[in-house]
Amino acid sequence: MKSFVGLGGRRQEGVDGLVSTMLSGEWAKSEFGQKLAAALTEKIGDLTTRYGYLVEGGWKLIVLDRARSALALNGSGPERLHFESGGKYADDGYAEAEIETLKFFGSDVATYPVQDLGARVSLTLGARGLEWSKDMQRVIFDCVDATVLPRNAHEWLKDVCGLAPRYGGLRVLYDEPGVSERRGELLIGFSGAGSNHNLLFSVGALAAAQEVLAELWPHVRIPCNLEELKMLPTVRLWLDVWGIEEIGKFE
DSSP, X not given: OOOOEEGGGOOEEOTTSSEEEEEEXXXXXXXXXXXXXXHHHHHHHHHHHHTXXXXXXXXXXXXXXXXXXXSSTTOEEEEEEEEEEEETXXXXXXXXXXHHHHHHSTTOSBOOOOTTHHHHHHHHHHHTTOOOOHHHHHHHHHOXXXXXXXXXXXXXXXXXXXXXXXXXXXXXXXXXXXXXXXXXXXXXXXXXXXXXXXXXXXXXXXXXXXXXXXHHXXXXXXXXXXXXXXXXXXXXXXXXXXXXXXXXXXX
């Protein structure tokens, strides 16, 4: 399997047509951006090869890095780094929906089957100037467990609302080295492996990002917040499997 990183948002595809990667943003040509993209490309390539039986229909990974104020609930700045990688031209839109969900609901640390799905749909539809589909409104409000929503409901939530009420998306806050009251955040979305197994790959991407941070700043402790993520048992399982722990103290 071959893959290439295209800078400045230019997409390049492997000669075997299996993997395409893209890197853009103000950090795209920085040491951090280049090393993170290389690590993610290698890590996701290894994972999707090893667990190819989980992503036979294709897959997509999105990783964003952006600044976030430590004093505001949703004070996120513009994207500083935007990395995408996909296999077998897969692009079902779920990875994008995971990222959009995390962007819209700034206090969420992950995408998961929330209990207030109907209220969330109303919020996102209002923000987009759209109205409920009567059929979908009935299906969603009648469903007490988002994990058993029918496929057509998931497709409607993804395509119309930009919502992903299932596991796969992660938000990880970290303190920026040497910057007072400023934090960075990584938003990670993966699709193609089914709800719970998408986390295997999302957390794998987080592991790669931590490795790059440790390599670039070996003498600096970069605190990250995993406390809320660990409150979600399904997410905590994969954090434990990958051996990911908080770095330093996050206050």
